Amino acid sequence: RRAGYGQRCRWRCFSFMQLARPQNYKFMLPAELGMALWLAGGFAGLWHFSEAATARSSQRQANLKLVSRATALMAAAWLISTLVTRLPALYSDPALQRANYRGIVQTITATLREGDAIILDAPNQAEVFNYYYHGEAPVYGLPVGLGGDDPQTRAAVEDIIASHSRAFVVFWGEAERDPQRTVETTLDSLAYSAGDQWFGDVRLSRYLMPQPFSIERESGAQFGENITLLNYALNSETLASGDALQVQLHWQTDRQLDTRYKVFVQLLDANGALQTQHDGEPGGGLQPTTIWQAGETIADNHALILPDTLPAGEYTVIVGLYQLDPPYTRLPVGDGDYVTLGTIRVR
Template sequence: MRHLNILTSPHEPWLLAALTLGGLALRLWGVGDMGLAYDEAATALMARAAPAAIVDFHWRAAFEHPPLWQLTMAGWSAGFGQNEAALRLLPALAGATVIPLTWWWVQRLWPAERAWRNWAAALVALAPTLVLYSQEARMYTLVVALALLSLIALHALATQPRLPVILAFAGINWLMTGFHYYSILLIGVEAIFLGVLAARRRARPDAWRWSGAIVLSLAPIALWMALAPGFHDTLRVVVNNIGGGNTQSALAFLDALWRDLTFGAIRWQPEGAIVGLVLAPLVTIGLAATAIPDARCFRTNPGYTPWSWLVGLAALLPLLLSVLFAPALAARYILFALPAIYVLAAAGIVWLGRQSLPLGLAGALLALVVAWLGLSYYFTGYTKSEYREMAAFLTAYRQPDEAVMLYAPRQHLLTKYYLPDIADEVVTAPVVELPTFWPVNAPPIVPEEMDGVLLDLLATHPALWVIVTAENEVDRGEFVPKFLTAVAYKEECWSWLDVSLCRYVSPHFLTEVRSSTPELLFGGELRLTGAAIMQTPQHPLDANYRFVRLDWLAERQPTRDYRVTLRMVDDRGAVVAQRDEFPIGALLPPTTWRAGDVKPGYMALPLPADLPPGDYRVVVGVYDPATGAAMGDFVEIGVITMGGSA
């Protein structure tokens, strides 16, 4: 390959340097401010394993890529540590190299097009999605950089298919596919392009060299796919899901994918991502303005190389193929298509500018507005994960004798990263053995097995914290929270973006301070036989609640799913605190009871923060939720003195 010659203008090297440094600054800005998402925590934990263990795991595990990324991060972590910024530094640096590599690629294909390559570099520098994934502790920007190197090497391969070029081309592709096997789509694009050239030129020696380069490029990943048991499992699932599990039309899927690629809101796409569609006309204009003239030249001159076809294939073919694999394919898997998309957008801007200056300025303004809005969203409104914030809250308020449960176990890598001091103590729902470094796929919860575990935890710990994320994977019926509500005092669930934290107080560690025997029958079916106001524990969070046990008897099988309303009223009869719930929670609503059933119910009554001192009556009522009609009079079960001991 010829050496890079940037001396086409005395100012161009400075412009490229400014774009690269500016892009690097964007990618390093607040790089450690956001907490790790699940995949990033997987990067961190797996990088702590021995290299041989990393290779073995990726060989056997489904939905894992070849091990090059984790091996790279194992070495990187040894030198730079594993805080959020250190884990993301390598992707940020790789993301910055995409800027000059894009410039270099366009310079190789069209040496005379100075404005085109500079606009392409500028758009890549400001691309919201490329900035976002430059701050993700994953392999995606490394794949993009290697993809550009592969395309640059392809230029040399198409013009000078000598052995060193073939080996360089294949070596780059080995690295690229070693990081992410979806990048074989790019090698497919390159193979199609070289096939078109070979068919038109009828140059058999070149065709054999090109074929050899493609085969050599695919050899390592093909062997991995052919032999690795984990890939076989992955392929089986992907093939079974083709055309299924996706209710979107092809057009709707491509629309969402395009917004993800051009705006950058990958996980939670905001409505504002629609502005990414503005780039589509620029890309279309750029493709038409370059591909049509190339087609004319290629038709009349067999030796001509239609480079715009390569750019168009690299930009659009991965998007079109993604429709086939829609349920399994995310935008980040085809991130390597983005530089080609921005090269076409830059071509559109340049073509418009050559028609008239106002048109060119309008095209440039549209592209820059998309970049500005996407970057503004990412650096202000976007949140990747709030597991770190949840972990800080739990660390601040959990007492050493309180249990912690992961509901579901998939989150254990995040737990080990952010809660290392308790990671070995946590219990999982369902109960599974947690590997030290690797992800885990847990089976569905079996209620008959889980209830005893929960009861044992409440019998031996004064409180149970439940960390809730990805729970639908193991407990679609929500057995765990429903069961805990039936057998413990549920205080509150604090919610963050992608995780919740619930606290349940064990009734075994509370003592009665006031009790009564109301013996009041509601609806002719449900009798309140006893009530007790419990001693408030010393935990700082418990001061915001009052704990009440209500004892129920089904005189006959209930015909309504009654709701209990527990209230605290002041001396004027005004309600100052209230909680409404099934008698023992949603797991067993009253209509599931049988005549003669005796069941205790546990209710934690939340208190307002500004409640003044004084005496407050605690009353209980029962009503029919279907009509709101009361099933009897309220009954007073005690008096609470605020500022007192209870």
């Protein structure tokens, strides 16, 4: 019987610990009314006590009256001073401010166009997001329900990829609702990351949906001693300023690697000047080189957003690898430190 009681106590403590999370504190807001009434009752009790003391004529009761009123006034002064000195920090101290969802929505709507979709991973941020967002692009909260159904989540993401041209993805709380990162891994394997932007602890990512390839070539270029670029593909040879160039790479290593590397894909003009680039660990950051297995083929998608002011002309696309940590040394390949993937024309 005692063992059963102990188990129940542990279960209750565990349940309370699960609920005692910062994101759940908002559910305690109604308790503020009870706290205010409780404080008011305390002040009133002290004040009534002093009035009761006034009805008696003894010096002792008169002293109690003075003490009780002084206590009530001191408590009220402490409460007011605390509110005056602490409340402004909620509006001015960055450490106490919530994520800037207003800024997130403004960033999204500034470039939103027909065919775009918005994904909230996880969906429990929908309330604050929809407070600011009133656009026409559909908003998908994933995973559905309490999460845990990875095949259903993957199918939902695949449907979004098939029916939209771009997706803005807001990541917050996904470690709990989407612990296998099904939303992100599906997007990284089937779509093209166009960059991330952080708003406090909330990450905004943009993805481009895959387009048919117009260039597919074998490579075989060896970076360093162990990494090989097997092949690559580009979605177009002719683009307009503001368009996106999609680049798909397939990597392979001949042994387990101890160093993490980032991939860079760059667009250079005729003078070799950098015009735009996309850097990131392979597989959208989910396939770091240290987890590659010998002989395994690693798919790696990148998107280059061409600047709206990019002049017409011919540009060169290059790719390379560099160490994740300082001094960010590039891996040698052939006589240089990058491989040319091809030339594109901007009209």
